[in-house]
Amino acid sequence: MFDFTLPSLGADMDEGKLIEWKVKPGDTVRKGQVVAIVDTSKAAVDVEIWQDGVVHELLVEPGERIPVGTVLATLLEPGEKPPPEGAASAGERAGKLTPAAAPGASEAARQRISPAARRRAEALGVDIARLMGSGPGGAVTLADVEAAAQPGASKSAETVPVAHPEADRNAEMRRAIAAAMSRSKREIPHYYLVETIPMARAQRWLAQVNEGRPITGRLLMAVLQLKAVAAALAQYPEMNGFFRDGRFESVPAAHIGVAISLRQGGLIAPALHDVGSKPLDQLMRELADLVKRTRAGSLRSSEMSDPTITVTNLGEQGVESVMGVIYPPQVALVGFGRIMERPWVEDGTLVVTPTVVASLAADHRVSDGHRGALFLAELRECLQRPEEL
Amino acid sequence: MSEKYPELRANVIAILRGIAPEVEADDLRDDRPLRQQVDLDSMDWLNFLIGISEQLKVSIPEADYGRLVTLGNLLDYLRAKLG
Numbered sequence: 001m002f003d004f005t006l007p008s009l010g011a012d013m014d015e016g017k018l019i020e021w022k023v024k025p026g027d028t029v030r031k032g033q034v035v036a037i038v039d040t041s042k043a044a045v046d047v048e049i050w051q052d053g054v055v056h057e058l059l060v061e062p063g064e065r066i067p068v069g070t071v072l073a074t075l076l077e078p079g080e081k082p083p084p085e086g087a088a089s090a091g092e093r094a095g096k097l098t099p100a101a102a103p104g105a106s107e108a109a110r111q112r113i114s115p116a117a118r119r120r121a122e123a124l125g126v127d128i129a130r131l132m133g134s135g136p137g138g139a140v141t142l143a144d145v146e147a148a149a150q151p152g153a154s155k156s157a158e159t160v161p162v163a164h165p166e167a168d169r170n171a172e173m174r175r176a177i178a179a180a181m182s183r184s185k186r187e188i189p190h191y192y193l194v195e196t197i198p199m200a201r202a203q204r205w206l207a208q209v210n211e212g213r214p215i216t217g218r219l220l221m222a223v224l225q226l227k228a229v230a231a232a233l234a235q236y237p238e239m240n241g242f243f244r245d246g247r248f249e250s251v252p253a254a255h256i257g258v259a260i261s262l263r264q265g266g267l268i269a270p271a272l273h274d275v276g277s278k279p280l281d282q283l284m285r286e287l288a289d290l291v292k293r294t295r296a297g298s299l300r301s302s303e304m305s306d307p308t309i310t311v312t313n314l315g316e317q318g319v320e321s322v323m324g325v326i327y328p329p330q331v332a333l334v335g336f337g338r339i340m341e342r343p344w345v346e347d348g349t350l351v352v353t354p355t356v357v358a359s360l361a362a363d364h365r366v367s368d369g370h371r372g373a374l375f376l377a378e379l380r381e382c383l384q385r386p387e388e389l
Numbered sequence: 390m391s392e393k394y395p396e397l398r399a400n401v402i403a404i405l406r407g408i409a410p411e412v413e414a415d416d417l418r419d420d421r422p423l424r425q426q427v428d429l430d431s432m433d434w435l436n437f438l439i440g441i442s443e444q445l446k447v448s449i450p451e452a453d454y455g456r457l458v459t460l461g462n463l464l465d466y467l468r469a470k471l472g
Binding site: 207210211214215216218220221222261263287288291313316317 | 409410411428430431432435436438439442448449450451452
């Protein structure tokens with residue numbers, strides 16, 4: 001038996017609201033399968049299960065707001081027998097929320113409460129019999145107990161306001177972004193480097209590749225840039241990973257968070273998975289799909305939680321360069337400005353050539369400017385050999 | 390300002406609105422760069438041109454992108470292609 005908890009869906013997401021279950025008890029699920037849809041401040045997210053199993057018990061009902069880490073369901077390992085009736089399950093540990101099997105009159109009158117809430121109620125001297133629970137089936141939650149213990153608090157948990165109407169989505173997203181970015185600026189000692197990269201070779205190569213292709217098969221420069229970042233990260237793994245619990249965990253694959261603006265305001269940077277190992281054509285298809293699903297509000301939980309670095313391409317909006325704010329717990333962000341023709345000296349001759357200003361914002365707890373500079377130089381070199389990407 | 394090819398213009402704007410739903414046909418000026426009037430990144434722009442090439446049955450080589458700056462440029466280009 002194992003618990004299925006609400007995974008973290010990014011630094012700016014610490015709770016969600018369960019919209020619906022896509023599975024029921026008894027269903028066999030495979031790793032990566034979407035089992036629930038959870039609404040966050042940014043988007044509705046398809047939550048995936050991370051290992052094979054059989055759904056045993058669903059512990060949260062649609063409509064409930066749940067913090068990250070909440071046990072949503074219990075599952076049996078493949079081949080595992082269900083525990084005998086009456087045995088204490090993880091569900092009961094977490095506060096069993098499903099209706100009782102045989103709800104007779106006395107059963108219905110029994111107060112549903114989680115063990116943690118019961119202990120807290122005892123500690124605070126709250127009479128649980130007088131509480132109206134706000135959990136599913138009227139279950140009394142820890143929050144209900146704590147609210148009831150406030151001086152002057154109503155004994156009814158029904159007075160706990162349920163905020164977050166849909167109309168507030170934009171304000172909520174703004175708050176979420178502000179919280180994550182404030183945390184980043186508070187905790188991460190950023191350093192910034194910039195490098196102007198000649199783009200004539202990459203543009204020429206791309207034009208040749210696209211020339212013979214129908215419009216639906218053409219590549220964007222953005223894809224070349226993402227692949228080049230992944231190639232450079234392979235040489236400089238200290239830019240790719242997570243800083244958590246006081247230490248850096250490097251991640252072998254480059255799951256690049258691609259900053260995608262939403263038309264109604266705000267942005268999301270979901271992961272394009274394992275960019276380094278995929279051919280450009282596949283990356284182009286996956287990027288097109290990712291942009292479409294981001295705008296449609298249909299992302300998967302792994303795309304929200306996996307990015308190991310972020311790439312922002314604000315040059316698309318016309319700016320020359322961008323200095324990014326690192327998205328915790330990541331440790332670096334690469335920004336591309338607009339590709340524009342600039343005067344350039346090549347072999348002692350002044351020429352006019354397309355260039356792009358690439359920037360690196362990186363975490364001084366993990367790397368130094370020296371390594372960051374070498375990373376940007378490697379990125380520049382990768383973009384001079386587009387045929388190898 | 391008189392608008393070019395009203396029917397073609399309406400078709401093109403309908404495709405554009407599939408990508409940028411906030412666009413109001415009356416607010417678009419034919420003589421100003423389209424990507425300055427509408428928030429389109431390179432993926433949006435590509436999807437816009439894919440939509441045009443599929444619905445209007447025209448091929449748009451990448452080498453021609455540079456000529457398609459304003460809505461007027463685009464309409465002239467399509468008019469010539471459609472014959």
